[in-house]
Amino acid sequence: MKKNPYAQIIVDVPTMQTNQPYTYEIPDYMLDTVKPGMRVEVPFGHRHVMGFIIALSNKELGDEIQLKKIIKTLDISPVLNSELLQLSEYLAKETFAFRISILQTMLPTALKANYQLKIKIVGEISSEIQQVVFNGLNELVLDAGNVQNKDMMLFSKLKREGKIEVIPKISNKSSVKKQLAYKFSNEKKFLDQEKQHIQKRAAKQHLILDFILAHLGETWTKKELQDMLAISPASLNDAASKKWLTKTTVELLRNPLSDMQVKPTEPIPLNIEQKLAYEQILLAAEKQIYQPFLLEGITGSGKTEVYLQVAQNVFEQGKTTLFLVPEISLTPQMVRRVKSRFGGQTAVLHSGLSDGERYDEWRRIERGEVKIVVGARSAVFAPLDNLGLIIVDEEHETTYKQNDNPRYNARDVALWRGAYHHIPVILGSATPSLESRARAHRNIYQFLKLNKRAGDAKLPKVTIVDMKDTLSNYPETDFSEQLREALKERLIHREQSVLMLNRRGFSSFVMCRDCGYVPRDPNCNLAMTLHMDTKTLKCHYCGYEESIPHICPNCHSNRIRYYGTGTEKVEKELQTLFPEARIIRLDQDTTRKKGSMDKLLTQFGDHKADILLGTQMIAKGLDFPDVTLVGVLNADTSLGLPDFHASERTFQLLTQVSGRAGRGEKKGEVIVQTFNPAHYAIRYASKHDYEGFYRQEMSVRHLGNYPPYYYTVQIQASHTEENVVAKQMTQIGRWLKNNTNDDVILLGPSPKPIAKLRNKYFFQIILKFKQRESLDDLLEELNFRAQKAKDGLQIMIDRDPNSFL
Ligand code: ADP
Numbered sequence: 001m002k003k004n005p006y007a008q009i010i011v012d013v014p015t016m017q018t019n020q021p022y023t024y025e026i027p028d029y030m031l032d033t034v035k036p037g038m039r040v041e042v043p044f045g046h047r048h049v050m051g052f053i054i055a056l057s058n059k060e061l062g063d064e065i066q067l068k069k070i071i072k073t074l075d076i077s078p079v080l081n082s083e084l085l086q087l088s089e090y091l092a093k094e095t096f097a098f099r100i101s102i103l104q105t106m107l108p109t110a111l112k113a114n115y116q117l118k119i120k121i122v123g124e125i126s127s128e129i130q131q132v133v134f135n136g137l138n139e140l141v142l143d144a145g146n147v148q149n150k151d152m153m154l155f156s157k158l159k160r161e162g163k164i165e166v167i168p169k170i171s172n173k174s175s176v177k178k179q180l181a182y183k184f185s186n187e188k189k190f191l192d193q194e195k196q197h198i199q200k201r202a203a204k205q206h207l208i209l210d211f212i213l214a215h216l217g218e219t220w221t222k223k224e225l226q227d228m229l230a231i232s233p234a235s236l237n238d239a240a241s242k243k244w245l246t247k248t249t250v251e252l253l254r255n256p257l258s259d260m261q262v263k264p265t266e267p268i269p270l271n272i273e274q275k276l277a278y279e280q281i282l283l284a285a286e287k288q289i290y291q292p293f294l295l296e297g298i299t300g301s302g303k304t305e306v307y308l309q310v311a312q313n314v315f316e317q318g319k320t321t322l323f324l325v326p327e328i329s330l331t332p333q334m335v336r337r338v339k340s341r342f343g344g345q346t347a348v349l350h351s352g353l354s355d356g357e358r359y360d361e362w363r364r365i366e367r368g369e370v371k372i373v374v375g376a377r378s379a380v381f382a383p384l385d386n387l388g389l390i391i392v393d394e395e396h397e398t399t400y401k402q403n404d405n406p407r408y409n410a411r412d413v414a415l416w417r418g419a420y421h422h423i424p425v426i427l428g429s430a431t432p433s434l435e436s437r438a439r440a441h442r443n444i445y446q447f448l449k450l451n452k453r454a455g456d457a458k459l460p461k462v463t464i465v466d467m468k469d470t471l472s473n474y475p476e477t478d479f480s481e482q483l484r485e486a487l488k489e490r491l492i493h494r495e496q497s498v499l500m501l502n503r504r505g506f507s508s509f510v511m512c513r514d515c516g517y518v519p520r521d522p523n524c525n526l527a528m529t530l531h532m533d534t535k536t537l538k539c540h541y542c543g544y545e546e547s548i549p550h551i552c553p554n555c556h557s558n559r560i561r562y563y564g565t566g567t568e569k570v571e572k573e574l575q576t577l578f579p580e581a582r583i584i585r586l587d588q589d590t591t592r593k594k595g596s597m598d599k600l601l602t603q604f605g606d607h608k609a610d611i612l613l614g615t616q617m618i619a620k621g622l623d624f625p626d627v628t629l630v631g632v633l634n635a636d637t638s639l640g641l642p643d644f645h646a647s648e649r650t651f652q653l654l655t656q657v658s659g660r661a662g663r664g665e666k667k668g669e670v671i672v673q674t675f676n677p678a679h680y681a682i683r684y685a686s687k688h689d690y691e692g693f694y695r696q697e698m699s700v701r702h703l704g705n706y707p708p709y710y711y712t713v714q715i716q717a718s719h720t721e722e723n724v725v726a727k728q729m730t731q732i733g734r735w736l737k738n739n740t741n742d743d744v745i746l747l748g749p750s751p752k753p754i755a756k757l758r759n760k761y762f763f764q765i766i767l768k769f770k771q772r773e774s775l776d777d778l779l780e781e782l783n784f785r786a787q788k789a790k791d792g793l794q795i796m797i798d799r800d801p802n803s804f805l
């Protein structure tokens with residue numbers, strides 16, 4: 001009987017069959033070093049693979065059980081703590097992903113960037129391939145992420161034929177920058193003696209020795225010492241040879257915020273509403289209980305001030321804060337505000353950082369050098385041990401959900417971590433997701449509301465303009481009389497305007513230009529999508545299809561047609577209307593180059609332009625005090641989304657873009673052009689009335705059996721051949737139908753709205769059900785089968801999808 005602990009290891013072999021911990025023996029000499037959360041190299045099958053130790057167990061195993069041994073450890077200390085290891089188990093189940101994929105996702109890229117594959121020729125291979133692909137050699141080492149598709153195909157063919165072996169190669173070179181440094185001796189007696197012996201005139205040596213005596217045992221970089229003492233490398237080498245100090249290296253941390261100049265700010269005295277929210281949250285923090293809060297408050301109502309002051313208090317209790325924001329590159333102001341309170345003890349994690357910078361920030365966090373971490377989605381895995389508070393700002397934002405594997409939602413992960421640490425979690429928004437607002441209604445989240453703007457700024461007045469009137473006079477324009485007048489005013493008074501062209505998703509739907517009618521399907525009450533190839537309108541939930549109408553069923557006009565316009569066309573018309581206006585256009589074309597968005601926005605901020613024309617990317621986070629007019633050219637496109645979120649997204653977008661007007665002292669005005677002036681999403685947004693919108697939208701969701709009344713899961717399949725996906729999905733649909741109760745609603749299979757993408761056909765099935773966990777086993781089984789699907793068929797399962805597009 002052995003008494004050593006065994007290691008439970010998740011191996012880097014992402015298949016369904018291997019998605020479980022394997023038990024390995026720990027060699028005696030490793031017993032002291034091996035810890036959960038470390039990566040190791042282990043034998044698996046005939047090769048060596050990387051694996052994460054997730055636990056050590058002392059369970060006694062019989063002598064007859066032969067275990068394989070860990071070959072070597074790849075980390076000096078654990079890269080994941082026990083909380084994250086535990087979280088990975090929950091997330092794998094929740095997102096239908098392999099546990100190994102989750103563990104990899106939690107790590108900063110720098111720790112996995114050098115993962116390589118060794119491809120070794122073991123059979124007969126044509127000399128041409130050996131020359132061209134293998135450079136005439138017998139093996140090849142490639143970065144796993146960089147293998148070309150063409151080569152991948154070739155390799156998988158060769159592998160099937162048994163002609164090559166593919167071996168993952170472990171290398172763990174991370175991009176820490178090292179700097180030469182010196183560690184001082186801490187033997188005071190010895191140094192004192194040395195001091196007696198050096199000659200009086202050896203001034204440099206006295207200087208060094210005195211400095212060492214004042215900093216016994218410390219480590220200083222070469223650069224620091226040279227700057228401080230003005231000494232030569234030779235003197236340092238001399239000191240080293242006398243054993244006063246020893247040469248070493250230190251890691252140089254690159255701080256991505258170091259060049260952001262921020263003046264410290266003081267907390268602002270809170271108003272009554274803010275104070276109430278603040279106290280409730282602190283109460284939970286003091287009692288050390290898990291409590292989610294929904295903090296609902298219009299833009300400018302002082303939510304951020306509440307976050308910062310709670311974080312400050314939590315910090316005074318010796319704890320740290322995790323602060324999630326939707327996308328940092330759009331919210332540099334937020335980073336600035338956090339830094340103005342927490343200074344150098346702020347860590348920032350976002351997609352704009354290089355792998356090295358990200359890794360540096362990650363390690364500062366791990367070493368406990370920061371009070372607060374601000375970051376986008378993946379920052380939710382920041383290795384903070386001593387969490388006291390989690391904030392999710394703009395909690396309704398869809399970017400919190402990752403659209404690729406693993407499809408986790410950072411908001412849900414935040415709640416999980418809040419429960420783990422017994423701490424408050426603040427979900428903040430001006431326009432909460434219906435799911436969160438409904439949970440607040442049922443007291444699952446504690447509801448906190450800020451009703452007024454905190455400073456002096458007033459909410460802008462919003463005018464809705466019916467474009468049907470405009471188009472009866474000027475059939476081709478994108479600008480109503482009202483909007484033209486308002487723009488002219490601004491140009492005369494040298495004030496700035498922002499114009500938004502709503503291009504969210506789709507323009508391929510049909511709308512009547514006389515009455516605003518959008519054809520909807522009778523089963524799901526969703527806008528149908530235009531298909532020019534078949535000249536039909538289709539519903540992508542249930543597959544309903546009808547021919548394109550030529551006469552509007554509502555008003556009998558014949559001006560029912562597809563709807564859409566582009567930024568370039570609008571820019572041209574704008575320039576014709578106002579030849580003297582300086583216009584900046586912000587869309588995917590003008591912002592493709594890195595940094596170009598920043599540059600354009602800075603120009604606008606510096607008053608180098610009068611009008612900023614852009615897609616919805618301008619709605620977020622921009623803060624220009626001199627903008628007094630915001631125009632929304634077409635509020636309808638997002639209403640035409642074939643998705644049950646259409647009204648919610650429209651409301652959010654209009655609310656957000658309206659918040660861009662009148663942020664300074666001057667009063668702001670918003671003009672919303674629409675063909676649907678009576679639509680509730682547009683009406684409530686114009687009145688800044690979230691609660692009114694919420695009530696009406698809830699009844700719509702109730703009637704349509706949509707979230708938050710039902711949970712949804714999307715099952716999607718793709719293949720290069722349409723009949724292969726169609727057939728498979730029909731089978732899956734039948735299998736699901738046979739294995740679920742009547743209270744589960746199954747829609748489809750049907751082609752997706754964007755049915756063909758990169759030469760692949762996409763089909764989907766939607767499941768709607770009442771009990772969140774009720775389908776877990778079934779979906780698990782489906783996932784298991786799906787992962788074994790062959791011949792290029794790809795199946796994926798998405799829980800609570802953002803959209804069905
Ligand atoms: P939100 O996060 O809800 O958009 P902020 O916290 O950014 O709101 O506050 C909006 C503006 O009002 C900021 O300029 C902020 O400094 C200011 N502010 C916040 N709280 C107060 C307060 N209690 N008194 C005066 N001004 C405040």
Ligand code: ZN
Nearest residue numbers: 521524539542
């Ligand atoms: Zn339908």
